[in-house]
Amino acid sequence: MPHDHSDHPHALLPPEPALRVKALETILIRKGLIDPKALNEIIDTYQNKIGPQNGAQVVARAWSDAEFRAALLSDATAAVSDLGYFGRQGEHMVAVENTDAVHNMIVCTLCSCYPWPLLGIPPAWYKSDAYRARVVREPRRVLADFGVTLAAGTAVRVWDSTAEIRYLVIPMRPAGTEGLDLEALAALVSRDSMIGTALAQKPAQKPTQDPG
Amino acid sequence: MSNCLTANVPEPVFQQPWHAQVFALTVSLNENGRFTWSDWVARFSAVLAQHGLDRDLDGGDDYFHAWLATLELILAEDGAAPAAEVDHLRDDWERAYLETPHGAVVDLDGA
Numbered sequence: 001m002p003h004d005h006s007d008h009p010h011a012l013l014p015p016e017p018a019l020r021v022k023a024l025e026t027i028l029i030r031k032g033l034i035d036p037k038a039l040n041e042i043i044d045t046y047q048n049k050i051g052p053q054n055g056a057q058v059v060a061r062a063w064s065d066a067e068f069r070a071a072l073l074s075d076a077t078a079a080v081s082d083l084g085y086f087g088r089q090g091e092h093m094v095a096v097e098n099t100d101a102v103h104n105m106i107v108c109t110l111c112s113c114y115p116w117p118l119l120g121i122p123p124a125w126y127k128s129d130a131y132r133a134r135v136v137r138e139p140r141r142v143l144a145d146f147g148v149t150l151a152a153g154t155a156v157r158v159w160d161s162t163a164e165i166r167y168l169v170i171p172m173r174p175a176g177t178e179g180l181d182l183e184a185l186a187a188l189v190s191r192d193s194m195i196g197t198a199l200a201q202k203p204a205q206k207p208t209q210d211p212g
Numbered sequence: 213m214s215n216c217l218t219a220n221v222p223e224p225v226f227q228q229p230w231h232a233q234v235f236a237l238t239v240s241l242n243e244n245g246r247f248t249w250s251d252w253v254a255r256f257s258a259v260l261a262q263h264g265l266d267r268d269l270d271g272g273d274d275y276f277h278a279w280l281a282t283l284e285l286i287l288a289e290d291g292a293a294p295a296a297e298v299d300h301l302r303d304d305w306e307r308a309y310l311e312t313p314h315g316a317v318v319d320l321d322g323a
Contacts, residue, residue: 009310017273017280019231019309023301024239024283026320027293034240042236088239089249110257112275121225121235127271129264163253195265 051120052191055084055168058118059194060185063173071096078167078185080118090117096159097170098196102167103154105143107135108161115166119191126195136160146197169193171200173180184201231276238283247286256282 014022028034058080061067072079076095080086093115096104108114109132114122125131135142139156143149150156159167171193177185180203192198226232242249251309263269269278287293304320312318 011309011314011316011318012310013306014230015228018228018233019302019305020280020284020298021230021234021237022305023298024287024293026305027297028237028241028287031292033244033246033292034237038240039233039236040245042239043226043232046235051225064234111253111260112271113253115276122271123223124227124271124275127275129268129270131271133268158282163250166298170284181304 003090012119019121036085038165046116046121050117052118052189052194053186054120055115055118055191055194056087056094056186056189057182058168059189059200060182061171062097062170063185064182069097069170070163072170085117087117090115091170092164093118093166094159095170096157097166098153098172100172101153101155103136103140103143103150103156103196103197105156105158106161106167106169107132107158109136110162111135113161113163113166114209115161120195123191143197148199150199171196171198174200174202177203214312227272228276229270230280234276234280234283241283246290246292252282252286255286259285 013019025034025036025039029036044116058072062072068079072095073173076093077086077091079095080090080093098104106114107126112122112127114126131142139158140150143156161167171189173185174188177188178205180188182201188201188203190198190201193200226235238252241247242252256279260269260275260278263274263278263281269275284293284295284298288295290299301320305318308318308320
């Protein structure tokens with residue numbers, strides 16, 4: 001309920017849900033059920049430390065190292081744990097590889113399950129009803145909205161994440177990247193390419209096979 | 213939705229501070245053993261479905277409203293934060309904001 005308070009300038013009143021969250025937080029801290037330091041650590045971790053750069057390292061390594069790629073495809077949780085990527089919401093991860101024959105996309109139709117250790121917190125569009133409903137029904141149209149057009153012969157497979165299983169898409173390695181090191185390769189791997197709503201970027205250098 | 217041109221443009225992980233706070237509360241309670249993540253997902257999915265019956269929810273405020281409603285439901289049920297207590301503390305916080313001069317740190321007496 002807005003009110004005129006120009007005579008008595010006070011602290012800006014946060015929105016209703018923020019007041020309710022503060023109420024919960026106060027109650028839980030007073031009862032010793034949570035530690036405020038733990039809350040700050042969690043927010044800092046997902047705002048600043050864990051994000052799609054982790055997944056990009058995994059993809060770059062899979063592109064460069066056949067042994068790692070095989071390990072990743074057979075047991076992703078173990079393979080990425082060896083690189084130091086494990087923790088909350090990463091207990092059972094599965095890597096699905098894009099090829100000329102199949103393009104993979106991930107969704108969580110129930111809520112927003114997502115491989116946090118590799119990609120961080122999902123973007124708002126991943127959590128929206130529009131994406132969650134449409135990607136199952138009309139994945140090619142969703143891809144078109146993201147500016148992706150697949151070859152007619154490429155099948156689309158949509159993987160529905162759950163609390164138990166989180167998927168990561170391994171995008172196809174772009175042409176013209178033969179000489180690139182891991183860091184340069186990882187820079188081509190966007191968050192969306194590991195959800196399946198984008199392709200890996202082409203390198204900035206002129207591709208070796210330029211159709212134009 | 214985004215498109216390929218914006219794919220690598222950084223965007224805030226949480227659109228609002230309270231989104232981050234309610235997220236952290238929930239993760240922390242899960243880690244302290246208050247509920248399993250599977251239980252959380254089951255409850256949260258049901259609330260999301262309920263909220264989305266008559267319209268498409270966005271992945272920002274709508275999504276975290278459902279998240280907060282789920283957490284309130286669970287904590288009211290298990291007695292950790294009964295609804296009346298939450299209402300009371302919510303009013304305390306509102307009063308604290310209205311009574312704190314602009315620029316000063318807002319806090320509850322005895323918090």
